[in-house]
Amino acid sequence: MSFWNSIFRPTSTAEIAQKYKLRKIPHQDSSIFLGTSKDIDPYELEELCDAVGWARRPVRKVRIALLNSFVVITLWQCQGNFRKLIGFARATSDHAFNATIWDVVIHPKFQGKGLGKTLMQELIKELRRADISNISLFADGHVVTFYEQMGFVADPEGIKGMFWYPPS
């Protein structure tokens, strides 16, 4: 390959995937890859969360939350030398017994394609690999059925999820 060809040759999806340690997922859209690195751009994450209508969060705190999450799973659409964050989920944990899943999000343009299921399956797989037996989450009412399909049970044995509110 000549010098100019090698300079101007567009970076391939495979190269992008290798650079960021992304891996293929079994999905009809072959441009979608999965990552497990915590080293993601907090601005890009907030853009994704913004796309589903979540409130903006301070980027400084997003960075801290990413670093202190036990597992981070990302989905990317890769095209040429370009990758775009289209899915995200993370879990906090004591690294021994329990993990709690937060911030599960799929970009609206990519919803309804089974990617939320893939994201959750990979997250559960990572947690099980780390020998975490107690996997929990807090689900908005409209996604309870989705999580039930993934093997989650609401209020098992009468256990209630509770949130603290400051005294008014």
Next chain:
Amino acid sequence: MSFWNSIFRPTSTAEIAQKYKLRKIPHQDSSIFLGTSKDIDPYELEELCDAVGWARRPVRKVRIALLNSFVVITLWQCQGNFRKLIGFARATSDHAFNATIWDVVIHPKFQGKGLGKTLMQELIKELRRADISNISLFADGHVVTFYEQMGFVADPEGIKGMFWYPPS
């Protein structure tokens, strides 16, 4: 003070409290102190959990869970040169947005004295001091009222606590 007096002088509760960085709590029983160190004997913790009938856990994993908890709060009964673990609670967190409280326990002999409330108040105070706004827990049915009195709300805005079960 003579040499022998200084050797045989029993260590005072104040010295024990200073050694382990325990502090007094506003409680009628002045022998009870509060600690925030993660460096506690996992065997002693498991003995406390055993006293309330919880299943024994591998000590190796208990040690990992303690180290990877964001906040640990302990209650101790100090008498002379002796301290006994009588209360415990911990929280996992992403160090930025959310914390989840686990393993809240008061020794049966010390229940009904308001110590659970003290424990929870201190835990919430520590989490608020760390600027954690989202404090959650999973409560067994019989302690939901206790946590409600502490300012926790079950299923707020229809959010459901869910746990994952392996496919059978």
